[in-house]
Every structure is written in structure tokens, then in C-alpha cells.
Amino acid sequence: MPKTAASSSPIVEIRDLDFCYGPVQALHAVNLAIPARQVTALIGPSGCGKSTLLRCLNRMNDLIEGARVVRGSIRIHGIDIHAPEVDVIELRKHVGMVFQKSNPFPKSIYENIAYGLRLQGVRDRARLDAVVEQSLRGAALWDEVKDRLHQSALGLSGGQQQRLCIARTIAVEPEIILMDEPCSALDPVATAKIEELIQELRARYSIVIVTHNMQQAARCSDQTAFFYLGRLIEHAPTRDIFTNPANSQTEAYVSGRFG
Amino acid sequence: MNAHPTPFAPRSRQRRLREGLVIAIFRAATYAVLLAGGGVFADILIKGSRTVFQAEAPFINTTFLFSAPESLHVFEWEGRRREMGDREFRAFREREPGAADVRAESFVYSAGGIWPCIAGTLLLVAGAMTLALAVGVSSAVYLSEYARDGRFIRFVRLAILNLAGVPSIVFGLFGFGMFVIFFGWNVSLLAGWFTLAFMVLPVVITASEEALKAVPQGLRAAALALGATRWQTIRTAVLPYALPGILTSSILGIARVAGETAPIMFTAAYVVRDRLPWEVERAVDFLFQGVMALPYHIYVVSSKIPQNEYTERVQYGTAFVFLLLVALVAAASILLRNRLRSRLRW
Amino acid sequence: MPAPDSRPHLLARRRLRFLGLTPDDAIRAFFGGNAVVAVIVLALISYFLVREGAGFFGQNRRNLEVYRLAGLEFVDHLRAQEEGHTALTRRLSELRLQAFDRLSRGGADAEAAERALVGFDAYADRFGVAIDPLRALGSELGDVATAIKTKFVVNEDRKEERRQLSAEGRTAEAERVEVMPIDFAAAVKPLLAARDRHREVNRALAAELTSLLVAAPAPPVPELRESLERFGAEVRAYVSELPAIERRLETWDQSRPVSLGEALRAFLFGRQWLTASFWQDWYGLLPLLTGSLLVAGVALILAVPLGVGAAIYVNQFASTREQRVVKPAIEFISAFPSVVLGFFGIAVLGEFLRQVSHVPWLDWVPGFPFSERLNVLTAGCLLALIAVPTIFTLAEDALNNVPRALPEASLALGASRLQTTLRIVFPAALSGIISAVLLGLGRVIGETMVVLLCAGNRIAIPDFTQGLGVMVEPVHTMTGIIAQEMGEVVRGSIHYRALFMVGLVLFLLSLGINFLAQRILRRYRLAPA
Structure with a gap:
């Protein structure tokens, strides 16, 4: 692994971001720096804009009609991702995403993992095999599925499907992984496994995770950002947010008094 | 006896009876429809099977299915009533010297079979469906995957809805004016293909869009998030899963195409043609030839020749074959689609 | 593994372009093109229907013009008069049928019934033949008008033949094709001249019908009295209409042009669809x-x-x-x-x-x-x-x-299923x-x-x-x-x-x-x- 800059140096910088869905403004002047090789949790009550922000980072919001950045910028490695010379396809390869509801393709496990590489035109069987194994190991799924790689992914359990989606994401070697409430549809055991996996992944990837679950944010993130009504209220190391929040709204939320 | 009825006492008998009666009327309407449909179906099937099936092996009347139509000649000969097809009758008259001036009653199309019509119909349907599927599926892909709701797209949808309501005879006129006359294709397979394809286009588009919409959004999001382009997403994560639905629903369109007479009357159908469609000298001639077709043949034999015991056989036989073909296709489509609907819930 | 130093490469656009389109744009355009097919087909249908059909009004106008020029219209006024009479005759035979019916039901055998109707039959016969002079006149004038039209049609055919010949370069042959210009105004002179005769015929007809009415037989069965009286009224109305027809013939103007609007009305509100007729073709939509x-x-x-x-x-x-x-x-x-x-x-x-x-x-x-x-x-x-x-x-x-909430709300209020269906779901x-x-x-x-x-x-x-x-x-x-x-x-x-x-x-x-x-x-x- 190449040497990296100091862990505190930001990989994503969000400046003065205003974001609208048609006439409705979803984000107001958000300023946030997301550090590399750390887990950043976005928390807040429903509709506070945290998922919107997440989907801005790989421009999945482009797909929604009327959704647009009104003001401000998002820079990854200093490059404005909304600049015309940025290719959204390349961006998405670089910024992977795991969804709330696991969404494996109705294909075999192997083909699910190989999908991203095949898109890029990789045909080399040996290379595909290697990446599939590597990614499944990376997602801590290899031992469970290595004997049935060519069976349908829809036969896996919910937790396994979600880890498969993570494996599928890391197969294309992103630098950043976005997770949109990845455990909300899972039982506690599966959730624990995913959280464990997140801990392992942070060594290599910068992870941004949206979660409703305060304990989850506390357990597995390094940084936490609290959103309320489309505004970033507070951003600090997780320990500080949960033990010593600077803002009273944050305190009310993390202590469970609203939301 | 109770002075106050209990609050949960059943409603009065009379009211319940009345309700039951009304519901029974609705039910009767339902079964009246089924009975009418079943009656027509059964009549054609029973009377037609007498032509198509026979008592001896191979139990199917191969002459009827696999030979061309001929005239039927009925005459008295040596005290017996004889029925002969064209060729047989000619041979008979040459063989029997006394038969040269025998007076025979003739009924056109009532002997022989309907093979050219079957072949023509199959060709017409295959070509029209290929065209309609190609254009229709592409159109649906655009509408469901690319298009964003706007004035133009609403206009396109309106056009599709309206196209679905255009009478088939108007399609016939249009095909005649455009393909037969303006393009100079004459009465030909090609003109029939395009006319029929345009007619089923709305059916195919609607069916395809429904199938595309049934593919969960998550698959598209997953593909895009992995760095797929729009087209890659459609090709690898949408179309393969929508295709079964598209095909099964479009088969119903096939039934409709095959069942229509009016659009091919002036664009593709001949009353009678001696050669089979593939007996052509040059390959292009294949496209520019008219064909016989089952629905048109039914029209011809049921309106242009008298009704009697001799003509009834070919009338019912043709209707039987045609109805059975269309019904099988439709039934397959309906059953497949219902199965698919219950299975495709991911 | 992610390599931060490769970042400019990762985020740079590197797509093939052709005519300023990326392959994805081209594919999108392809699908979009297919989506427009429905619109195009609809437009083409309209276009070809109009293209093949629009000439109709011009041709129909010509058709109606010839109808007028050749005097067919003139004769049709006479024919309308004939038809009015025929309708009355038909009424009479209906009445006879009814009377016969009543008589036989009243117990009379066929012969007796016929006997009872003798007076009525004589009356009906006289009524029937009263129109004969007019009919003769009509058929005579009809022949004149048809002859004019036939001449016109033949001439048109010749003109067409000549046009084709000269188009093929066979000028000499084209010259030899004779085209006789028709003087319509002169040709219909016999028609116009017949108006005096028509007036006379009409006067005789009116006199005959009126005298018939006076001498009307007693109704063969009492139940028909009312019907016969109604018949009498109809005949009187018919007779009083006769001068109007004369006026129409008087004011008939052969040279009045046929407007396009008339051709349109003749199509949209025409009550006859009559084709390949020896007399006059009508293309009226109403019957269809x-x-x-x-x-x-x-x-x-x-x-x-x-x-x-x-x-x-x-x-x-x-x-x-x-x-x-x-x-x-x-x-x-x-x-x-x-x-x-x-x-x-x-x-x-x-x-x-x-x-x-x-x-x-x-x-x-x-x-x-x-x-x-x-x-x-x-x-x-x-x-x-x-x-x-x-x-x-x-x-x-x-x-x-x-929405399910509607019937549920109704059921929860104690409505029966039928009530819910008819009063909530159906509306x-x-x-x-x-x-x-x-x-x-x-x-x-x-x-x-x-x-x-x-x-x-x-x-x-x-x-x-x-x-x-x-x-x-x-x-x-x-x-x-x-x-x-x-x-x-x-x-x-x-x-x-x-x-x-x-x-x-x-x-x-x-x-x-x-x-x-x-x-x-x-x-x-x-x-x-």
C-alpha cells in the first residue's frame, strides 16, 4: 500500500453546498471535510439531508429529475466533481456505493462480483477469478460461498447479500465507499458482521456511512456529522459527539430526546 | 321474546335476500359473457373438427392442412353422388368417356386444403412481430429508461395511446396509400408487415414498458454505482430481466396481428394464389409477393360462396384451424404472463 | 488498491466521440428515434388519408356541377314529385292490406273480402294512374338529361385519351381524337321548354286528385275511417305542394356554380351513398x-x-x-x-x-x-x-x-358489502x-x-x-x-x-x-x- 498523507488530511471537501430537489431545498450551505482512511458517519433524523449528501458524492442524484447543486462545490482530491471535464462514470468507479436494500443482480455470485470488471471490458479469466476471490475475502464472505460461486446470488441470506454487494463494490477498487444505511434491513447478527467488516475496510478505504442507528455510529465511525433540517449542525470526532457535543440539538438527538 | 333486539342481530331476511339477488345478477352477467364466448368457441371447434380430424390414421386430415384450395365438383354418376376436387374431376372425365358432358355443380375453394393460407399467415405474423418488437422495445427502453417527464414525452405517450385506438381498417387504408401506392410495393408481404407492425406497435410498447418498470430500481442503481454507463446498465442489468415479460406480453400482440383481416385486405392478401410463398425465382420477389392468409380466406369463403353442406366443411375447417392457432398463442401468453407476474417479485 | 497519485487520470473524461456524440449519446438518440415512431406513424396516417382523400371535394364538386349542367337536377325535381305520389300509393295499398286483414278476421272468406274491397280498389287504381302523364314527362326529360351527361362523359374520356396520346408523343393520333365541346345551355333548352307542359300536367293531376278526394269511397271497414281521413289530408298537402315544385323548376338556374362548401355538405350530410349509377352518383356519409x-x-x-x-x-x-x-x-x-x-x-x-x-x-x-x-x-x-x-x-x-381506505371506511361504518360497492367503490x-x-x-x-x-x-x-x-x-x-x-x-x-x-x-x-x-x-x- 502506498504511503498516504496524514490521516486527517481530507479526501472529500464539501464547501457551501446548497442542493435542491426542484423547488425544495434539501441542503443548506453544508461545509464538510471527509478524511481519508476513516469512517465518517452521517447521522440525523429522517429527511435531514444526510442521504442526499451521500448521493451527491457519487452524483447518483443526477438520476433524479430536478435535483441539482445550486451553490458550492464538492471536491475529491481537489477536483470539483461537478466540473464539465469530470466523467461521472469514472467518478462512480472511484466512489463506490452500498445501498440500504441489498440489490444483487439475479445472476451467480461470481458474476455479481465480476460485473464491474466486465463492464470495463476485462475478459481475462484468471484475473477475474483472482479479483472475485480477493473481493469476497475482503468482504469476509469467501468462506461462506466459495463452494457455490456459480449459484444464484438470490439464494444468499439478507446479510450475505449485503456483504456480497460490498464485495461487488470493492471489486472495482474504489477509493471511497458510500454506505446508505446498509444494516437497516438486517437482523442484529448480520448487522454485527457488517460492522466488523467496516472496521476491516477502513484500513484501505475512506468510508462514509449514513445510519439511523446511534450505537452503530458510535461503534464503528471515527468522525460523526450531525444533520438537522438540511444543515450540518456539528462535525467532530465520534467520541466528542457522543460524549461532549458542542451543540444542544446534537446532544438532544444523540441522547435520544428527539428524532 | 326480547323487547330490544340484540345489537348484533342479523339484518332482516328480506334485506339479505335482496342483496343476494343483486350480487347474483352481477354474477349472472359474468357467466353470461363466459357462456357466450364458450359457445362460439365450442361451435367452431366441434363443427370444425369434423373437417380437420378423421376416423382413420393418421387421424388428421392432412389433405386439408397441407394442400392448396381447389373447386369442388358435385355430380351424379351411375346413380351415385360423387364429390371431386378439380384435378381429380379432370382426370375422371378423361378416364370415363361418358363423363365429358356430365353436369356438375361447382363450389370454389371447397375442396383441397388451406396450406397456402397457413403459410402466408405464419410469414405475415413472423415478419410483423419482428418489426414491431424491434421498434416497440427500443421505444419502450427510451420511454422508461432515458426519458424524463416533459411536454414532449407526454406528447409521445399521447400519440401511442391514440395509435392504439385507430381502427384496423384505417391502418389498412394507410398501408395501401403509403406502402402499396406511394412506395410502389404493390400488394406484398412487405407492405403487410409494415402495416401490421405499426398496428401492434402500441401493444408492444405498453407491454414492454410494463416489463421494464417491473425490474427493480435497485438493480439499475447498483449497476450505475459500479460505474456502468446508461447503456451498459440497460444492457446488463435491465433488459435481460425484462425480456421474458416483454416477450410473453407481446405474444398477445401476435394473437391480435394474426387475427386481423382488415389491414391486410388491400396490403398483403390475395384471394387465391397458386404458388407457395417460397416458390419464387429471385430472393427479392419473396418480399414483393402477395400471399394468401387464413383470416382473409375465412372472409372469402364465408361471404363469397353459398352456404351449404359442401362449403360448410371448408368454412368451419378454416375457422377451426385459425381460431385454434390464435387461441393457443393467446392462452400461452396469458398463462405465461400470469405465472411470470407471480414469480417476478424480487 | 486505490492510488491517490493517479487521481487526475481517474477523474478525467476519456470517451470516444463521433460527430460530437459519445457512444452513449448515440445509443440514446437511437432509442429516442424509435420512441418517436409512434408520433411519426400517426402523422403519416393523417397525411396519407388526406393525400388520397382530399381530391374528393374537387371531384365531387365537378360531379355535382355536371349534375346541374346536364339538367339531371332539373329532372330530379320532377322525380321528387313522382316519389311523393308513389309514397301515397303505397299508403293506399297498406290500407287495403289492413282492411283485408280486418275483413278476414271478421269472418269473411277471401272472396267476400275481395268483393267488399271492389270500390276501394277502383279508387286506388284511379289514384295510381293519375301520375302517368307526369311519369311520362319525367322519363322523357330524363332521357334528354342522360344523353347530355353521356355526351359529356364520352367527351371527357376523349380528352383524357388525347392527353395521354400527346404525352406519349403521338401528336398526330392525338389530333385525330375528336372532342366536341358541349354547349350545356343549349342542350338543356328542351328541358326548360317542357316547363309549360309540366304546368299543364300538374294542373290535370291536381284536378284529378282533388276530384278523387271528393268521390272517395266509404271506408270498407269502419276502423279505417280515421286512416282514410289522414290519407285525404296527406293528399291535400301533396297537391298544395305542386306549385312549389313548379316554382323550383322556374327558378332553376343551370349556371349557378357549385361551391366547395356544397361539395363538403353533400358528403357530410348527404343522405345517399350511390355509386356506379347510370343516373347520378352520390357520396353521402349519413347512411354509413x-x-x-x-x-x-x-x-x-x-x-x-x-x-x-x-x-x-x-x-x-x-x-x-x-x-x-x-x-x-x-x-x-x-x-x-x-x-x-x-x-x-x-x-x-x-x-x-x-x-x-x-x-x-x-x-x-x-x-x-x-x-x-x-x-x-x-x-x-x-x-x-x-x-x-x-x-x-x-x-x-x-x-x-x-384506494382501499374508501371501502374500509364504509365497511367500518356498518355498511354491507353491496352498499359499499354501489355507493362508495362504484362512484x-x-x-x-x-x-x-x-x-x-x-x-x-x-x-x-x-x-x-x-x-x-x-x-x-x-x-x-x-x-x-x-x-x-x-x-x-x-x-x-x-x-x-x-x-x-x-x-x-x-x-x-x-x-x-x-x-x-x-x-x-x-x-x-x-x-x-x-x-x-x-x-x-x-x-x-
């Missing part, structure tokens, strides 16, 4: 339009209760198992080819209905018994079978789309059901084969004076006429263009119905719950 509407009306009267009733039953009351059988079965009916249904009508249903109509205790049904096996009713029954699946499917959808789905019925109507009006085979194909405005009995008359329809005559007409002829105009009307009608259906659906749709 009324035929189409009548058949569609009968079909809907049958199909709406059945289709909507079935939809309500299946959606609201049927068990799941019943639903699973009935819905595909009705959908299956929609796949029946219409030509097979038409054949069924010819082979079975027509005869069946005719026999039913002869069942004595069904005499009260209007129009029963009837003798034509192919008529509005036969076609209507089969069209109903075509319309039912459409109406059923769409109405069932509409019922299905009613909520009404707009959808109405639009389903409209689309069913569109289907039925556009249907060709069934009406072509089963509607009887008599081109005339059905006789609405007999009330509901009109349902068993044979009619012709817009779709049927196209299918029947298109194969036989000369390309580019007025008849050919008239058929395209009928197609255009049909097309616009279907668009209108569709538009209305969508409008209703959209305006009254419930907000999704």
Missing part, C-alpha cells in the same frame, strides 16, 4: 354513419351491463379462485379473431336470432319477427362480445384503483368505467369484419319511424364500405377518394373518442392514496 352508430349502439347496450357487471362481480364479490379463472377467460375472449366471429354470425347466430324472432310469444319485442338474418342485431350481438373484454378489463382496473371508479365504455365504443365503431359479414350491407339510412324495430334492419357501415368497395375502385377516381374520406372521418372519430376517454379519466381521477 347512422349504420355504424346504430350497430355500435346495440353492441354497447348489450356490452355495458355485461362488461361492467362482470367487472363489479369479479372485483368485489368473486372469490380469489373464481377471479383466477374468470379474468384470463375473458381476456381470452378478446383474442377471438373478428373474422371468425363474423363467420359465426353468418353460419349460426343470424339464423338463430331469426328463429327466435319467430317464436310467437316474443311478438311484443319491437321488430320481431324479422326475415333478414343479417342485420343490426346480429352484428351488434357479436360486436358486444368484442367490446365486453375491453370494457371488463378497463373497468376492473378502475375498480381496482379505488369512485366511475370516471374510469366511463372511459372504459368509451374505449369499448371506439373498438366497436372501428371493427370491420363483423359488420362487413353480419350487418346486412344495405346502404340506406335505416327507417327510424318504426321505433326500436330499427334494430333488426340491415345496414351498411363506414368500416364495412371501405372493406367492401376499396378492392374494386379505380385508383384516383372520385369513388376511391370518397372511401379515403370515409377513412379519415373514421380516424378522426376514433381520435375524438380516445381523447374524450383520456380527458374524463384524467379530470376525475382520485388522488392516489
Whole structure:
């Protein structure tokens, strides 16, 4: 692994971001720096804009009609991702995403993992095999599925499907992984496994995770950002947010008094 | 006896009876429809099977299915009533010297079979469906995957809805004016293909869009998030899963195409043609030839020749074959689609 | 593994371009192009219908002009007078039939009845022959007018021949083709000169009819007194109309031009569709339009209760198992080819209905018994079978789309299931059901084969004076006429263009119905719950 800059140096910088869905403004002047090789949790009550922000980072919001950045910028490695010379396809390869509801393709496990590489035109069987194994190991799924790689992914359990989606994401070697409430549809055991996996992944990837679950944010993130009504209220190391929040709204939320 | 009825006492008998009666009327309407449909179906099937099936092996009347139509000649000969097809009758008259001036009653199309019509119909349907599927599926892909709701797209949808309501005879006129006359294709397979394809286009588009919409959004999001382009997403994560639905629903369109007479009357159908469609000298001639077709043949034999015991056989036989073909296709489509609907819930 | 130093490469655009389009743009454009096909087809349909049909009005105008120039119009005024008289004669024979009926029912044998009617018959005969001088005059003038028209037609043919010859470069031959210019004004002189004779004939006719009225016989049976009196009044009205006809002949102006509007009116409101006639061709839409509407009306009267009733039953009351059988079965009916249904009508249903109509205790049904096996009713029954699946499917959808909260709220208030269905669910789905019925109507009006085979194909405005009995008359329809005559007409002829105009009307009608259906659906749709 190449040497990296100091862990505190930001990989994503969000400046003065205003974001609208048609006439409705979803984000107001958000300023946030997301550090590399750390887990950043976005928390807040429903509709506070945290998922919107997440989907801005790989421009999945482009797909929604009327959704647009009104003001401000998002820079990854200093490059404005909304600049015309940025290719959204390349961006998405670089910024992977795991969804709330696991969404494996109705294909075999192997083909699910190989999908991203095949898109890029990789045909080399040996290379595909290697990446599939590597990614499944990376997602801590290899031992469970290595004997049935060519069976349908829809036969896996919910937790396994979600880890498969993570494996599928890391197969294309992103630098950043976005997770949109990845455990909300899972039982506690599966959730624990995913959280464990997140801990392992942070060594290599910068992870941004949206979660409703305060304990989850506390357990597995390094940084936490609290959103309320489309505004970033507070951003600090997780320990500080949960033990010593600077803002009273944050305190009310993390202590469970609203939301 | 109770002075106050209990609050949960059943409603009065009379009211319940009345309700039951009304519901029974609705039910009767339902079964009246089924009975009418079943009656027509059964009549054609029973009377037609007498032509198509026979008592001896191979139990199917191969002459009827696999030979061309001929005239039927009925005459008295040596005290017996004889029925002969064209060729047989000619041979008979040459063989029997006394038969040269025998007076025979003739009924056109009532002997022989309907093979050219079957072949023509199959060709017409295959070509029209290929065209309609190609254009229709592409159109649906655009509408469901690319298009964003706007004035133009609403206009396109309106056009599709309206196209679905255009009478088939108007399609016939249009095909005649455009393909037969303006393009100079004459009465030909090609003109029939395009006319029929345009007619089923709305059916195919609607069916395809429904199938595309049934593919969960998550698959598209997953593909895009992995760095797929729009087209890659459609090709690898949408179309393969929508295709079964598209095909099964479009088969119903096939039934409709095959069942229509009016659009091919002036664009593709001949009353009678001696050669089979593939007996052509040059390959292009294949496209520019008219064909016989089952629905048109039914029209011809049921309106242009008298009704009697001799003509009834070919009338019912043709209707039987045609109805059975269309019904099988439709039934397959309906059953497949219902199965698919219950299975495709991911 | 992620490599931060490769970042400019990762985020840079590196796509192939062709004509400024990336492959993805090109693919998108391809699909977009296909999506527009529906619009293009619709536009092409309009274009080709108009292209082939528009010439009709010019040709029809010419057609009507010749009708006037050749004096056919003049003679038709006389003929109208003849027809008025014929109608009166027909009344008389109807009255005789009734009288004979009464007499035989009153116990008289045939001979006695005939004897009782002798006076009446003499009267009727005299009445009948009174028109003979006029008829003779009419036929004489008719010959004159026809001769003028024939001359004109022959001349037109020659002109055409000459044009073709010179187009082929055979100028000498073209010169030899004789074209005689026709002086229409001179040619109709005999017609105009006959007006005096006509006045005389009319005077005699009026005198004869009036004297007949005075000498009218006593009614052979007392019950007919009233009818005979009414007949007398009709005759008086007829006689008083005669001067008006004379005036019309007097003011008839051969040189009055025919406007395009007149040609249009003659099509849209023309009461006759008469082609390949030796006298005059008429291309009037009304007989076909009324035929189409009548058949569609009968079909809907049958199909709406059945289709909507079935939809309500299946959606609201049927068990799941019943639903699973009935819905595909009705959908299956929609796949029946219409030509097979038409054949069924010819082979079975027509005869069946005719026999039913002869069942004595069904005499009260209007129009029963009837003798034509192919008529509005036969076609209507089969069209109903075509319309039912459409109406059923769409109405069932509409019922299905009613938010569940509505019936639940009603049931929770203690309404029975039937009450809930009729008072809550049905009204909520009404707009959808109405639009389903409209689309069913569109289907039925556009249907060709069934009406072509089963509607009887008599081109005339059905006789609405007999009330509901009109349902068993044979009619012709817009779709049927196209299918029947298109194969036989000369390309580019007025008849050919008239058929395209009928197609255009049909097309616009279907668009209108569709538009209305969508409008209703959209305006009254419930907000999704």
C-alpha cells in the first residue's frame, strides 16, 4: 500500500453546498471535510439531508429529475466533481456505493462480483477469478460461498447479500465507499458482521456511512456529522459527539430526546 | 321474546335476500359473457373438427392442412353422388368417356386444403412481430429508461395511446396509400408487415414498458454505482430481466396481428394464389409477393360462396384451424404472463 | 488498491466521440428515434388519408356541377314529385292490406273480402294512374338529361385519351381524337321548354286528385275511417305542394356554380351513398354513419351491463379462485379473431336470432319477427362480445384503483358489502368505467369484419319511424364500405377518394373518442392514496 498523507488530511471537501430537489431545498450551505482512511458517519433524523449528501458524492442524484447543486462545490482530491471535464462514470468507479436494500443482480455470485470488471471490458479469466476471490475475502464472505460461486446470488441470506454487494463494490477498487444505511434491513447478527467488516475496510478505504442507528455510529465511525433540517449542525470526532457535543440539538438527538 | 333486539342481530331476511339477488345478477352477467364466448368457441371447434380430424390414421386430415384450395365438383354418376376436387374431376372425365358432358355443380375453394393460407399467415405474423418488437422495445427502453417527464414525452405517450385506438381498417387504408401506392410495393408481404407492425406497435410498447418498470430500481442503481454507463446498465442489468415479460406480453400482440383481416385486405392478401410463398425465382420477389392468409380466406369463403353442406366443411375447417392457432398463442401468453407476474417479485 | 497519485487520470473524461456524440449519446438518440415512431406513424396516417382523400371535394364538386349542367337536377325535381305520389300509393295499398286483414278476421272468406274491397280498389287504381302523364314527362326529360351527361362523359374520356396520346408523343393520333365541346345551355333548352307542359300536367293531376278526394269511397271497414281521413289530408298537402315544385323548376338556374362548401355538405350530410349509377352518383356519409352508430349502439347496450357487471362481480364479490379463472377467460375472449366471429354470425347466430324472432310469444319485442338474418342485431350481438373484454378489463382496473381506505371506511361504518360497492367503490371508479365504455365504443365503431359479414350491407339510412324495430334492419357501415368497395375502385377516381374520406372521418372519430376517454379519466381521477 502506498504511503498516504496524514490521516486527517481530507479526501472529500464539501464547501457551501446548497442542493435542491426542484423547488425544495434539501441542503443548506453544508461545509464538510471527509478524511481519508476513516469512517465518517452521517447521522440525523429522517429527511435531514444526510442521504442526499451521500448521493451527491457519487452524483447518483443526477438520476433524479430536478435535483441539482445550486451553490458550492464538492471536491475529491481537489477536483470539483461537478466540473464539465469530470466523467461521472469514472467518478462512480472511484466512489463506490452500498445501498440500504441489498440489490444483487439475479445472476451467480461470481458474476455479481465480476460485473464491474466486465463492464470495463476485462475478459481475462484468471484475473477475474483472482479479483472475485480477493473481493469476497475482503468482504469476509469467501468462506461462506466459495463452494457455490456459480449459484444464484438470490439464494444468499439478507446479510450475505449485503456483504456480497460490498464485495461487488470493492471489486472495482474504489477509493471511497458510500454506505446508505446498509444494516437497516438486517437482523442484529448480520448487522454485527457488517460492522466488523467496516472496521476491516477502513484500513484501505475512506468510508462514509449514513445510519439511523446511534450505537452503530458510535461503534464503528471515527468522525460523526450531525444533520438537522438540511444543515450540518456539528462535525467532530465520534467520541466528542457522543460524549461532549458542542451543540444542544446534537446532544438532544444523540441522547435520544428527539428524532 | 326480547323487547330490544340484540345489537348484533342479523339484518332482516328480506334485506339479505335482496342483496343476494343483486350480487347474483352481477354474477349472472359474468357467466353470461363466459357462456357466450364458450359457445362460439365450442361451435367452431366441434363443427370444425369434423373437417380437420378423421376416423382413420393418421387421424388428421392432412389433405386439408397441407394442400392448396381447389373447386369442388358435385355430380351424379351411375346413380351415385360423387364429390371431386378439380384435378381429380379432370382426370375422371378423361378416364370415363361418358363423363365429358356430365353436369356438375361447382363450389370454389371447397375442396383441397388451406396450406397456402397457413403459410402466408405464419410469414405475415413472423415478419410483423419482428418489426414491431424491434421498434416497440427500443421505444419502450427510451420511454422508461432515458426519458424524463416533459411536454414532449407526454406528447409521445399521447400519440401511442391514440395509435392504439385507430381502427384496423384505417391502418389498412394507410398501408395501401403509403406502402402499396406511394412506395410502389404493390400488394406484398412487405407492405403487410409494415402495416401490421405499426398496428401492434402500441401493444408492444405498453407491454414492454410494463416489463421494464417491473425490474427493480435497485438493480439499475447498483449497476450505475459500479460505474456502468446508461447503456451498459440497460444492457446488463435491465433488459435481460425484462425480456421474458416483454416477450410473453407481446405474444398477445401476435394473437391480435394474426387475427386481423382488415389491414391486410388491400396490403398483403390475395384471394387465391397458386404458388407457395417460397416458390419464387429471385430472393427479392419473396418480399414483393402477395400471399394468401387464413383470416382473409375465412372472409372469402364465408361471404363469397353459398352456404351449404359442401362449403360448410371448408368454412368451419378454416375457422377451426385459425381460431385454434390464435387461441393457443393467446392462452400461452396469458398463462405465461400470469405465472411470470407471480414469480417476478424480487 | 486505490492510488491517490493517479487521481487526475481517474477523474478525467476519456470517451470516444463521433460527430460530437459519445457512444452513449448515440445509443440514446437511437432509442429516442424509435420512441418517436409512434408520433411519426400517426402523422403519416393523417397525411396519407388526406393525400388520397382530399381530391374528393374537387371531384365531387365537378360531379355535382355536371349534375346541374346536364339538367339531371332539373329532372330530379320532377322525380321528387313522382316519389311523393308513389309514397301515397303505397299508403293506399297498406290500407287495403289492413282492411283485408280486418275483413278476414271478421269472418269473411277471401272472396267476400275481395268483393267488399271492389270500390276501394277502383279508387286506388284511379289514384295510381293519375301520375302517368307526369311519369311520362319525367322519363322523357330524363332521357334528354342522360344523353347530355353521356355526351359529356364520352367527351371527357376523349380528352383524357388525347392527353395521354400527346404525352406519349403521338401528336398526330392525338389530333385525330375528336372532342366536341358541349354547349350545356343549349342542350338543356328542351328541358326548360317542357316547363309549360309540366304546368299543364300538374294542373290535370291536381284536378284529378282533388276530384278523387271528393268521390272517395266509404271506408270498407269502419276502423279505417280515421286512416282514410289522414290519407285525404296527406293528399291535400301533396297537391298544395305542386306549385312549389313548379316554382323550383322556374327558378332553376343551370349556371349557378357549385361551391366547395356544397361539395363538403353533400358528403357530410348527404343522405345517399350511390355509386356506379347510370343516373347520378352520390357520396353521402349519413347512411354509413347512422349504420355504424346504430350497430355500435346495440353492441354497447348489450356490452355495458355485461362488461361492467362482470367487472363489479369479479372485483368485489368473486372469490380469489373464481377471479383466477374468470379474468384470463375473458381476456381470452378478446383474442377471438373478428373474422371468425363474423363467420359465426353468418353460419349460426343470424339464423338463430331469426328463429327466435319467430317464436310467437316474443311478438311484443319491437321488430320481431324479422326475415333478414343479417342485420343490426346480429352484428351488434357479436360486436358486444368484442367490446365486453375491453370494457371488463378497463373497468376492473378502475375498480381496482379505488384506494382501499374508501371501502374500509364504509365497511367500518356498518355498511354491507353491496352498499359499499354501489355507493362508495362504484362512484369512485366511475370516471374510469366511463372511459372504459368509451374505449369499448371506439373498438366497436372501428371493427370491420363483423359488420362487413353480419350487418346486412344495405346502404340506406335505416327507417327510424318504426321505433326500436330499427334494430333488426340491415345496414351498411363506414368500416364495412371501405372493406367492401376499396378492392374494386379505380385508383384516383372520385369513388376511391370518397372511401379515403370515409377513412379519415373514421380516424378522426376514433381520435375524438380516445381523447374524450383520456380527458374524463384524467379530470376525475382520485388522488392516489
